[in-house]
Amino acid sequence: MASERMGSVVSVSLTAAGTADRESDVLTWREDIRFSGRQALALGILAEVMNAWLGPYEVLSAFTAVPFPRKKDERCRERPVRVPQVVTVAGRLESGALVTEHHSGVVADKESPATELTVWGTNGTLRYDFERRELAWAPGGAASRFSRSRRT
């Protein structure tokens, strides 16, 4: 991106979907504000990455949901879950690029969880898989394919 090989960034999609909040009916430390504080999923962690790679948001809106609103604490008492389990974000960066983000901790299946960032530029597309630490690049053109490289 810094070399401008991919041209201008037109739009960005971030998916961070996992099963962590579905794996137990007991509050995890991530869902318990006494231990985790004011956090929502990995939103802040990935915001640092987004900010470093793409620059700050100019404007955004977000929606949150708690589809599993009650869980048990360590003493088996039922407690309300106050931490969002699903967050969607839509916005525009200062660069002008449009962004959508989907964060979830309540994916039901084991196949679809992923943490992946796709950056569409005027000259090609970059995709980064945070789990595999794999960067893929596809230049524009009719015969283009993704070429992949692993970060160590």
Place this chain on the structure above:
Amino acid sequence: MADRKIRIGFVGAGGIARRRHLPALAEMADVDVVSVVNRTAESSRAAAREFDIPECGTDWESLVRRQDIDAVFVGTWPYLHRDVSVAALQSGKHVFCQARMAMDLAEAKEMARISRDQPGSRGHGLAASPPDAL
């Protein structure tokens, strides 16, 4: 390589510490993880055994005050990130603090300020992950 190995104390060797940080530190020739502190003695012993760490315990306050340790990794749940990080910084240690950095923005700002303001700092600083993705 440095003249001597960098000596690290680990506070809170839980999930990501065992999956990522401790295996990565074990690969580094100029680093020794010399002590690990978890909430329970049993958990501390298990981490020490798994990663061949010579010392373990449950008293993080003593660990961060040790003069023979250069840096402290903080891998606890967030409710302890500020307390451990600040105590380590004020004892002259470098600090790596696992995400999430703090319980809220006010705590994070306090940690950053204390890191910057260390008197006579020789670069003692606070790093908060995720550096691998940056």
